[in-house]
Amino acid sequence: MAQSQSVQSLHRALDILESIATSPAGMTLQELSERTRLKNTTLFNLARTLADRGYLEKTHTRPIRYGLGASVEALNRGTAFGSGAAIDESLLKLAEEHPQWRFITAEAEGVDVLCDRLIEPSRKNVVIRGSRTWLPPYTSASSLCHLAFWPSHPRKQCETLYPFAMYGAGYWGSAQKLESAIAKVREVGFVDIHDRDPHRVAVPLFNRNNALKGSLGASFPGDSSPSSSERQSVIDALLAESKRLLPFLDRQRPQSQSIPHETSLSPVS
Structure with missing residues (x-):
């Protein structure tokens, strides 16, 4: 009954x-x-x-x-990468293999890059979804992935909305240094920020049509620094997972409107 x-x-x-x-x-x-x-x-x-x-x-x-309400939108966004289960599997696998690191996926909503999923070192069996934390342009590894691999139109839109002088100059010092860093990212296929804390890395997520769908990133929280071999191991793992996810990223993302970011999480990569 x-x-x-x-x-x-x-x-x-x-x-x-x-x-x-x-x-x-x-x-x-x-x-x-x-x-x-x-x-x-x-x-x-x-x-x-x-x-x-x-x-x-x-x-x-x-x-x-x-x-x-926002929870309906969050359910809708669960299909943004095609298969949420595949994304979760990647994050859980990465967290298990590299328990000291924090891992995220990010995607673009307009020209804003937002954290879609997050897994913390303290809760490596739990994937946090729907935070939609804004990742600042120029200083976030995930945002740099998008700046490097976006087509020219969205990148120009982003630079217009978030002028480098206001959002990036304090971090990079000059636009030339930023452009050199972006050129390096395009050359090697990933972002690697290891000259300042926290150490951050990110790789782009493309589908089989070579369309940018988002990014997969990691950061090493705390005051200590990972060894160069450990950092490279994480980069290799991210690249491997990005290839594994290729067939799951073909699905088109449903159109949606942005909602207020009610969960406050520090930008992590």
Whole structure:
């Protein structure tokens, strides 16, 4: 009996989500009640549960309206790299082999490079998804991957939105040094920042059509530094995983809108 009620509640929750998805302006509880034919108490409790889990958001002005929440968008973005399971497998494998390192995947949303997945040394069996932390241009290894391998148009857009003088000069000193670094990245096929802490490396993720889909990065947290052989071992591992992921990156990313970054995680690579 309890199982049957749970299934019924799930169906009702899906009815609510599907109804709201058809209304860009959101819906009031009264409108939802008319659409779903649910009792007010049932509707209120389900809407509150969905809002608590982030699947619904409600306005702070009256009449209160409900719209789809960030958790729905996060589920949608789980397919950004084609197969989320394959990406998770790569991160878990890397963390197991190199437990002192932090690993991330990143992707571009417009000209912003965002952290899509993260695995910390302290929780190497847990893949953190959906943080969407902004990775600054010019100073993040993942962002440098995109600057190096983007077509000219998105790179120019990024440089217009984030002028080097404001966002990169303090780090690189001159635009010539940045260009030399980007040329080196294109030559060797990866980013390797080891002359300042934290040590960071990243490799581009291409699909089989040679389209840039994102990047796979790592950083060595803390004050200590990895040996050159260990750093090279991590780079080799990243490159190997990027090749393994090729067939999983052909799927087109669904179009989506950006959402506020509610989880605060330090840019890591």
